[in-house]
Structures are given as C-alpha cells and as structure tokens.
Amino acid sequence: MAPTSVTVITATAGKKFVIELESNPTTGYEWQPAFPSDRVRLIRLERPLEPASSGMSEVKLGAGGVDRFVFKALAPGRALISMDLKRAWESTNIEHRVFQVTVRREQDRGRRDGCRE
Numbered sequence: 550m551a552p553t554s555v556t557v558i559t560a561t562a563g564k565k566f567v568i569e570l571e572s573n574p575t576t577g578y579e580w581q582p583a584f585p586s587d588r589v590r591l592i593r594l595e596r597p598l599e600p601a602s603s604g605m606s607e608v609k610l611g612a613g614g615v616d617r618f619v620f621k622a623l624a625p626g627r628a629l630i631s632m633d634l635k636r637a638w639e640s641t642n643i644e645h646r647v648f649q650v651t652v653r654r655e656q657d658r659g660r661r662d663g664c665r666e
Contacts, residue, residue: 558650560622565592568648570632572596572616577636578643580616588628588652592619622652 560566570580574596582591595617620630628650633642 553645553647555647555649558648560589560620560650560652562622562625562652562654565619565621566650568618568620568630568632570616570618570634570646571613572634573613574616578634579637580618580632580634581637582618582630582632584620584630585628588624588626589620589622589630589650592621594618620650622650625652625654627651 558566558568572578572580584591597614618632630648630650632646632648634644634646635642
C-alpha cells in the first residue's frame with residue numbers, strides 16, 4: 550500500500566466542515582471514520598447513489614459516488630480523522646486517508662495560516 554498522505558483542514562469551533570471521498574458502496578466498500586470525539590463530531594453521512602435510469606428508484610449497481618461526511622468542530626485544538634475504505638466483514642482496508650483538523654476559536658478566524666475551511 551502507498552504511503553498515507555495527510556490532508557490539512559482548518560475549521561472553526563461550533564461550525565461544520567465536510568470531507569468528501571469517492572466511493573462505491575454497491576460493491577460493499579465503505580469509508581469507515583475514526584476520530585477523537587472531544588474535538589469533532591460526525592453529524593451525518595450523505596451517500597447519494599446514481600439511479601439505475603431516469604425516473605427509477607433502483608440504484609445502478611457498481612456505480613461510483615461520493616461520500617460526504619459532515620462534521621462539527623467542537624473545541625479548539627488538533628484532531629486526526631482516519632478513514633479506511635473497507636468492507637464491514639473484512640479486517641483489511643484497500644485505502645487509508647488521514648485528515649489533520651485544526652479547530653480554531655471563532656475570534657481566531659481572521660488569523661489564517663494558508664489553510665482553507
């Protein structure tokens with residue numbers, strides 16, 4: 550497996566931020582997050598799937614999509630969010646991503662170090 554790169558995110562305490570990852574849940578592979586609950590909280594996971602054809606409610610099997618993890622930054626400091634792409638019944642992942650989140654206080658929003666929210 551290739552070395553893991555780290556994506557840097559700056560967020561403001563009390564505000565939401567989003568991590569989007571390409572996915573293909575119809576194959577059984579899903580992103581599974583791990584993070585410290587004292588700094589960030591997962592509010593919801595949005596997993597829109599491509600319909601089989603226009604006007605149908607069935608899902609097109611094998612179609613890729615994007616997982617949108619919506620988090621809320623809770624307290625100032627740093628947090629690492631690890632994401633593993635794997636099947637729930639398997640112990641090994643096929644991809645691993647790491648996000649370093651720096652949570653700033655509301656009054657520190659104007660002072661940036663080049664990172665985007």
